[in-house]
Amino acid sequence: MLKTTYLLVLALLLAVGAHAQGVLTFDKELHDFGNVPEGTMATHEFRFKNTGNQPIVVAHVQASCGCTTPEWTQTPVLPGKSGVIKAVYSSAGRPGVFNKTITVTSNATEASKVLTIKGTVLTKDELKKNLTPAQLAQSPRLVLDRAVHDFGKMEAGQQLTARFTVRNTGKSDLVLGALSSGCYCVGIKSVPAPIKPGQSAVIELIYSQRKLGAMTDEVVIASNDLSGDARLTLKANVVKSLQAANMLKEGEAAVPFK
Structure with missing residues (x-):
């Protein structure tokens, strides 16, 4: 009986240890910029929270193209704490629709997470056509x-x-x-x-x-x-x-x- 109880407790401890890991939970995984004036830097911060029980370290963030520059929280994110993944899209010389991904690699339960940014880059002439005289004045x-x-x-x-x-x-x-x-x-x-x-x-x-x-x-x-x-x-x-x-x-x- 004592041996059985010991084995049961050991199994429970091992099970708990196996599930001791950080969980990367984002407020959203896709951001639509809508219309972006050509030449500007479209910037968005994806915010996440560690909903697990161990610290999370974001090891690397890779954009799908050189037109997108990522930045991220470099320090370990403790359980219950938050961090950011910042995506900056350079619209200069890139009129039209864009859809880019940012891959986040960490030690969380889901080791690789893909975020998406999209929008439409409009030339200044295109923007002017959609604005009223009052909006142009502002x-x-x-x-x-x-x-x-x-x-x-x-x-x-x-x-x-x-x-x-x-x-x-x-x-x-x-x-x-x-x-x-x-x-x-x-x-x-x-x-x-x-x-x-x-x-x-x-x-x-x-x-x-x-x-x-x-x-x-x-x-x-x-x-x-x-x-x-x-x-x-x-x-x-x-x-x-x-x-x-x-x-x-x-x-x-x-x-x-x-």
């Missing part, structure tokens, strides 16, 4: 403090920063989107949060041109301003080197390389 307006920045003389491959002030003179939040240029020499440090009506923000562009000579590069900054994307120009006189060793000699005199 849209945001992007105004730059200047349209041109001249770096002057710079060394090939050198990284320089140009700071521009963006002001929203419209009547709704201004959302900045992707940056594009005819060369691979321009980047942005970070995209500001949505800019409230009447407010301003600073954007920092990183310029690293390797071609020599007088360079002029146009940069386009997408946003939800229905009047059009912002365009600015970066200029520079790119030389091989700015080091003092690069001197040209005229007779006995040394003059800076120009």
